[in-house]
Amino acid sequence: xxxxxxxxxxxxxxxxxxxxxxxxxxxxxxxxxxxxxxxxxxxxxxxxxxxxxxxxxxxxxxxxxxxxxxxxxxxxxxxxxxxxxxxxxxxxxxxxxxxxxxxxxxxxxxxxxxxxxxxxxxxxxxxxxxxxxxxxxxxxxxxxxxxxxxxxxxxxxxxxxxxxxxxxxxxxxxxxxxxxxxxxxxxxxxxxxxxxxxxxxxxxxxxxxxxxxxxxxxxxxxxxxxxxxxxxxxxxxxxxxxxxxxxxxxxxxxxxxxxxxxxxxxxxxxxxxxxxxxxxxxxxxxxxxxxxxxxxxxxxxxxxxxxxxxxxxxxxxxxxxxxxx
Ligand SMILES: [Zn+2]
Numbered sequence: 394x395x396x397x398x399x400x401x402x403x404x405x406x407x408x409x410x411x412x413x414x415x416x417x418x419x420x421x422x423x424x425x426x427x428x429x430x431x432x433x434x435x436x437x438x439x440x441x442x443x444x445x446x447x448x449x450x451x452x453x454x455x456x457x458x459x460x461x462x463x464x465x466x467x468x469x470x471x472x473x474x475x476x477x478x479x480x481x482x483x484x485x486x487x488x489x490x491x492x493x494x495x496x497x498x499x500x501x502x503x504x505x506x507x508x509x510x511x512x513x514x515x516x517x518x519x520x521x522x523x524x525x526x527x528x529x530x531x532x533x534x535x536x537x538x539x540x541x542x543x544x545x546x547x548x549x550x551x552x553x554x555x556x557x558x559x560x561x562x563x564x565x566x567x568x569x570x571x572x573x574x575x576x577x578x579x580x581x582x583x584x585x586x587x588x589x590x591x592x593x594x595x596x597x598x599x600x601x602x603x604x605x606x607x608x609x610x611x612x613x614x615x616x617x618x619x620x621x622x623x624x625x626x627x628x629x630x631x632x633x634x635x636x637x638x639x640x641x642x643x644x645x646x647x648x649x650x651x652x653x654x655x656x657x658x659x660x661x662x663x664x665x666x667x668x669x670x671x672x673x674x675x676x677x678x679x680x681x682x683x684x685x686x687x688x689x690x691x692x693x694x695x696x697x698x699x700x701x702x703x704x705x706x707x708x709x710x711x712x713x714x715x716x717x718x
Contacts, residue, residue, distance in 0.1 A: 397432050397433045397436060399456055400433060400436040400437065400440065401415055401416065401419070401436060403440075403445070403450070404436065404439060404440050404443065404445060407440075407443070407445040408443050408445060410443075415436075415439065418439050419432060419435045419436050419439055420435075422435040422438055422439055423435040450465065451465045451466060451467050452464060452465065452466055453495055453496075453497040453498075454466065454468060454493070454494065454495050454497050454498040454499060454500050454555075455497035455498045456497075457500060457531050457536065458531060460530075460531065460532075461530060461531040462530045463528050463529075463530075464526070464528070464529045464530060464531055464536060465525075465526065465527045465528070465529075466493070466495075466525075466526045466529070466536060467495070467523065467524070467525050467526075467547055467549050467551070468493035468494055468495045468499075468523065468524065468526075468551065468554070469493060469494055469495065469521070469522070469523050469524075469551045469554050470491050470492070470493055470518060470519065470520050470521065470522050470523075470524055471492050471493065471494045471499060471520060471521075471554065471556055472491060472492040472520065473489075473490075473491040473492075473513060473518075473519070473520055474489070474490040474491060476488070476489045476510055476513060476514055477489070477490075486505070487507065487510050488503060488504065488505060488510075489503075489504040489509070489510045489513045489514075490502065490503055490504070491504075491513065491518075493524065493526075493536070494554035494555055494556055495551060495554055495555070496551075496552075496553065496554060496555060497555060498555050499554070499555055499556060500535060500536060501535045501536070502526065502529075502535070502536045502537075502538065503532075503535055503536070503537045503538070504538050504544070505537065505538065505539060505540075506538060506539060506540045506542070508540075509538055509542070509544045512544060517546070518544075518546060522546050523546070523547045523548075523549050523550070523551050524544060524545065524546060524547055525543070525544075525545050525546075525547040525549070526538065526542065526543065526544055527542060527543040527544075528541055528542045528543060529542045530542075532571075535571060562574070562575045562576070563575075563576065564576065564639055564640075564641040564642070565578065565637070565638075565639045565641050565642035565643065565644045566641035566642040567641070568644070568686045568695065568697070569686060570686050570687065570688050570695060571685075571686060572685070572686045573683070573684070573685055573686075573700075574682075574683070574684060574685075574686060574697065575681060575682070575683045575701075576637065576639050576681070576682050576697075577639060577679065577680070577681050577682075577705070578637040578638055578639030578640070578679070578680065578682065579637070579638050579639075579677065579678065579679050579680075580635050580636070580637060580638075580675050580676055580677065580678050580680060581636050581637070581638045581643065581676065581677075582635060582636040582676070583633070583634075583635045583636075583672040583675050583676055584633070584634040584635065585668075586631045586632065586633045586653075586662040586668060587631070587632045587633075587634075588629045588630065588631055588632070588662075588663070589629070589630055589632065590616060590624075590627035590628070590629060590630075591627060591628050591629075591630050592616075592618035592620070592621050592624050592627065592628075593624070593626070593627065593628045594618065594620075594621050595618065595620055595621060596628070596630070597618060597619070597620070599616040599617060599618050599624050599627045600616065600617050600618075600619070601615075601616055601617075602615050602616065602617045602623075629659070629663075630649070630650045630659070631649075631650055631653050631659050631662050632647065632648070632649060632650075633647075633648040633653055633662070634646065634647055634648070635648070635675065637680070637682055637697070644695060644696060644697055645689070645692075645694075645696040645697075646682060646684065646696065646697045646698075646699055647696055647697070647698050647699065648699045648702065649698075649699075652699045652700070652701070652702055655702070656671075656675075656702065657671050678704055678705075679704070679705040680702055680703060680704055680705060681701070681702075681703040681705060682697065682699060682701070682702055682703075683699070683700050683701035683702075683703075684697040684698050684699045684700050684701070685697065685698050685700065
């Protein structure tokens, strides 16, 4: 939901005015300020003029957006991750993460305060508990708690919650880092596949090592898996990048093996001719892309890591439509 729509809805709820009236007030305010502020800004002024404060209201998870402050949420814990220790710029610290859900969606909660983290460590907050979060902030759509935030177990009963990943079906122009998205678009460019070596046991990337023994025998470099030690013959895995255009913007998409193999056998990508035929076939194809929006460190822009690529079968869609009569 857009911030503006959300604001309007809340103003309507709190003021008792109807939606048209609120929107008229917003338009009038905007006109009075010679259009110098956004609709959202105007709506905020209207809310303030009507004496409405959003700060004490509990928000639904679907209403969370990046950059919100003083966020209050009541939700059920559906997954807890192990507490992690980190050291950054010479400082040691801990961070805890868990996932909360309500009837509208689910999101990650990040704890930075040791008092909050101890609630997790001492299992005072467990999976299945309903928690009350106050005075948190959001980054992307995650909820972050600082030392000024409150976290406690709530007696509120929450029944069914949305446990499947909340997917925003949206446009490329609107995607934000951290979102899970599903976008319909056309593949406009496909790059050369790249390969990297993995351990055949665990499929994790192997590290190239220069072992003296191997060098003496003239074999040069070997490979090592952090978990499984020396790897005699690593497996090759492919990475495929393409550009998706949905009419609002274009974005680079990264596909790993698990997704690639659903479209083409990985070995075929090593065969120049087959790889070219695959590329030619994929370009211009309309797809539904599911994935997570990440920031590419090297290019400092957003990209989508694919978790699902579905070619749109126009005929099947028409068939589907014809069934619903
Ligand atoms: Zn391994």
